[in-house]
Amino acid sequence: MIDRAAVQGWLDAYVRAWETYDPALIGALFTEDAAYYADPFDRGTRGRDAIVARWLAHRDAPGTYRAAYAPVAVDGETAVATGFSRYFGADGTTPRATYGNAFVLRFAPDGRCAEYREWFMEAPAGGG
Template sequence: MTRASDWLDGYLKAWETKAAEDVRAIFTDDAEYWYRPNDEEPVRGIDAIIEAWMEPEPGVPVPDLAVLIEDGSLGIIKGTVDYPGHETYTNLWEVWFAPDGRAARFVEWYMTPRSPAS
C-alpha cells in the first residue's frame, strides 16, 4: 500500500460510516477542505469538516476511485462517484499530506456529464 491508497481507504471508510473518529483519522486538526478549487474559502478545521460531512447526501454514493499519482506530499485521486437516481460525478482530488499521512489540504475537482446537444 502507499500513503495515498491508505488515505483513500480511510476516506471511503469515513464516507460510509460518517463517524467522527474515522474523519479525524484522515484529516489534520487544522485541515482545509475545498469542495471546489475556486471556492472563496475552504471548510477549515476538523470540527467544521466533521459537521459538513453530516449534511445529507442525495443518495448512497457508489465510488470508483483510484490513486492516479503521488509523491511524498501530494496524492492525486481520480474516478467517479455515482449517486443512483441523482447524478454521476467525474472526480480529480488533490490530497496534500501532513507528515503523519493525514490530509492537511483536500481539494475536489468534479464534473457532471455534459447534456446532449439539442
Template sequence: MSDRNTTHAAARRWVAAYETAWRTNDTDDIRALFTDDAVYATEPWGPPWAGADAIVDGWLKSRDEPGTYTFEWDVAGVDGDRAFIQARTVYAPEGDEKDGNAYRNLWVIDLAENGRARAFTEWYMKEPRD
C-alpha cells in the first residue's frame, strides 16, 4: 500500500470505520479495525494494548458513550503505509461544567495491506479554556 493515494484513501476508510466503532462500542466493529497482532498506544510513552483481544478490552474499559462528544478530522499526511490524522474532539459538559473539554489529536496509523491497523498511536492535548 505504499502508493500515496492508496494510503490516503485507506486512511479515510479506516477513520470512518473507527468513528463507527466509537459510536457503537461493538466488539466486532472494534476488532475489524486492527490486525490480530496490532498494538494500540493510548499515549506515546506508555505501554500499548497489544493484540486484538487487549485492544477490544482496553477500548471497552475506557469507552466514550455515544452522543457525549463531537469529532472532526482530516488526513494530515501519509508516508508509505503510515497515515497521520489531525483531529479535534469536544466532549459534552459534565456535572457543573459550563463547557465541555476539547482536545486536539494527532494519530499515527500504520496500515496493513488489508486496510486494518498494525499500529496506532495517539497524542492528545487539552485545549485551554478562555
C-alpha cells in the first residue's frame, strides 16, 4: 500500500529524472518488469531497461520545460495524479506550450512504479 507522501516523492523524483535524463534516476522509478504507456493509444513499453532507453531516445532540450504534479487520489497500490508540463523556447522563458497531465500509477510494495499510464492535453493558444 502506498500513501500520498510516497506518491508525491515519486512524482518529484520523476521530474528530477526528466530534468537530468540520468539513466540511474529514470531506472530507479520503475520495477524491472514495469509497463509504460505515454498516452492512451500507446502500445506500451515493457521493462525498466526499455523504458530508460525510450526516455533517452526522446529527450527534451535542457532548460526548455518545467513540470509539477501532485496526487489527487490513492487507493491501495494505485494512485491518480495531475499537474502541468510547460515548455519554453530555447531562451528558457518564451512560453511555447502548456499541457495538462493526468497519470494513473500502479506501485509495487517497494514504492517503484509497476504500471504507468499518462494522458495529456495541450492548452489552447494563449492559455495555460
